[in-house]
Amino acid sequence: MQNDNPAKQASSIPRSRARGDAALFSRIVRIAGAISTPIAARLALQIWRMTRRSPVPPREHEWLQSATSTFESINRRTIRLHEWGNKSDPTVFLVHGWGGRGAQMAAFASPLAQSGHRVIAFDLPGHGESSGRATDMFECHLVLQALRERYGTPRAVIAHSFGGMVATFAMRQNLGANRVVLIGTPSDGNRVIAGYINWLSVPTRISECMLALVKKRLGDDVFDQLSPEFHAPHIKTPCLIIHDEEDLDVPIAAAERVEALWEGAKLVRTSKLGHRRILRDEGVVQRANEFICGSQALLSRSQSRQVENKDS
Numbered sequence: 001m002q003n004d005n006p007a008k009q010a011s012s013i014p015r016s017r018a019r020g021d022a023a024l025f026s027r028i029v030r031i032a033g034a035i036s037t038p039i040a041a042r043l044a045l046q047i048w049r050m051t052r053r054s055p056v057p058p059r060e061h062e063w064l065q066s067a068t069s070t071f072e073s074i075n076r077r078t079i080r081l082h083e084w085g086n087k088s089d090p091t092v093f094l095v096h097g098w099g100g101r102g103a104q105m106a107a108f109a110s111p112l113a114q115s116g117h118r119v120i121a122f123d124l125p126g127h128g129e130s131s132g133r134a135t136d137m138f139e140c141h142l143v144l145q146a147l148r149e150r151y152g153t154p155r156a157v158i159a160h161s162f163g164g165m166v167a168t169f170a171m172r173q174n175l176g177a178n179r180v181v182l183i184g185t186p187s188d189g190n191r192v193i194a195g196y197i198n199w200l201s202v203p204t205r206i207s208e209c210m211l212a213l214v215k216k217r218l219g220d221d222v223f224d225q226l227s228p229e230f231h232a233p234h235i236k237t238p239c240l241i242i243h244d245e246e247d248l249d250v251p252i253a254a255a256e257r258v259e260a261l262w263e264g265a266k267l268v269r270t271s272k273l274g275h276r277r278i279l280r281d282e283g284v285v286q287r288a289n290e291f292i293c294g295s296q297a298l299l300s301r302s303q304s305r306q307v308e309n310k311d312s
Contacts, residue, residue, distance in 0.1 A: 022199050029202045040202070041209035048196050048210075049134040051126035052099050059280070063106035067121075071129075074146045075139070080129035082106065082121045085113035090155035092292060093147060093177075094121040097161030097184070101128030107280040108158055111289045120151060124163070137226055138218065140166045141173065148175060156292040160184055160279060161250060165192075168228040171235050180239040181288045182228070184247055184275050187254035189226025232261035239265040240291045242284055249275040 025047050033040035067082040082102050092112050094105035102121030109119040124140045126132035144166060148154065156179035159167035164185025171180060186192050193214075197207045215222055224230040239262050243255035252269065259267040273281050 022201065026201045029200060029206060033203060033206050037205055037209050038213075040206045041213050044200060044202065044206060044210045045213055046134065047200065048193075049136050051132070051134055053101075053128065054099065056101070056103060060101075060103035060106060063109065064103055066110060067106070072150075075142050077125045077139075077143070078131040079125070079143060080123040082109075083119065084109040085116075085118040087118060089113075089116050089118040091118045091120060091151050091153075093144065093154050093157045093167075094119065095144065095157060095159035095163030095167050096121070096124065096127070097163050099127070100160065100163075103128070104276070104279055105158065105160065107285050108288060111285055112292065115289055115293050117155065117292070118151075120147065122147065124166075136218075137162070137166050137169060141170050144170050144175065145173065153177070155179065156181065158183070158288055158292075161186070161275065165189070165226055165228055168231050168235070169225060171237060172231045177237060179292050180235075180237055181242065181291060182239060182255075182258070183242045183278060183284070184244065184250050185228060185241070185254065185258070186250050187227065187229040187257045189223040189230075192226060193223055229257050229261055232258050232265070233263075235262060236264055238291075240288065241265055241267045242270065242278065242287065243267065244270045244273045244275070244278050246272060247275045247278075 029040050029044050029047070032043050064082060067084050069080070069082045072079050072081055080102065092108075094102060094108060096102055096104050101123045105121050109121065112119045122143070123130035125135040125143060127135070140163075153176040155177065157167045157170075157175065157177045158181040160183045164182040167175070167180060167182070168185070171177065193211070197210075200207070219225070241255045241259055241262075243250070243252045245252050255267050259265045268287060270278060270281070270284065273284070278284055
């Protein structure tokens with residue numbers, strides 16, 4: 001995989017739309033940079049890890065009415081869990097994306113429970129009702145692995161966007177799921193950090209110092225470890241990739257790269273569902289359910305490339 005310096009490729013990457021007021025944060029980091037580049041770099045890193053919460057729409061409250069919701073202490077965090085189905089049934093984990101919450105994934109829950117699964121959605125650290133104001137993929141992975149220890153090896157995991165990066169990394173770390181569904185998932189951690197650098201728009205000396213700090217803390221290969229395309233060649237588990245052709249947050253080229261590298265992967269394209277509405281589309285929910293239940297009827301490459309879902 002390509003290992004270009006994210007700071008140098010940032011100008012060619014779309015700017016993030018999910019982290020708040022870029023101008024304000026850029027101004028703060030630039031002011032800090034006038035005092036000290038390392039201080040500004042540490043501040044930029046803190047902003048990168050900082051999470052945001054958004055209001056919960058009525059449809060999610062409705063989905064949660066059929067769930068059993070609890071708080072659990074996991075890795076010194078208070079994590080919000082939602083559970084559907086019978087405890088004796090095979091487990092499916094639902095992993096939301098950056099800035100999201102477990103309830104965003106809940107459209108999948110009732111159909112899966114009705115087909116004989118125990119479904120567990122949860123708020124990642126710093127998201128939803130879970131504790132904290134910042135996180136990263138590695139902390140989120142530890143929560144997912146802790147849930148595996150508590151509830152057993154899952155039959156499947158359905159993951160969206162950043163959650164797909166967490167789930168793919170977890171599969172390399174023996175999560176053990178028999179099926180993986182990735183929805184709107186980025187493929188390259190280097191492009192993700194480059195997008196953040198472009199969004200923050202600070203001098204290169206600050207962004208390069210921040211990257212050096214990240215690698216010092218998390219390893220020189222940290223951005224490879226963030227990349228599903230780095231892990232894909234090593235995973236043989238069947239994978240259903242669902243991605244919208246008009247996703248403005250994560251281009252469909254990311255899904256195409258992962259499909260090409262993941263031996264057991266099939267790509268299903270949707271249309272006019274974007275990055276988030278795709279999570280509540282009935283056709284998408286049905287495809288994921290059938291895939292997890294073992295149906296292969298919808299997974300031929302010739303069919304998967306012809307898919308176009310109607311607006312929900």
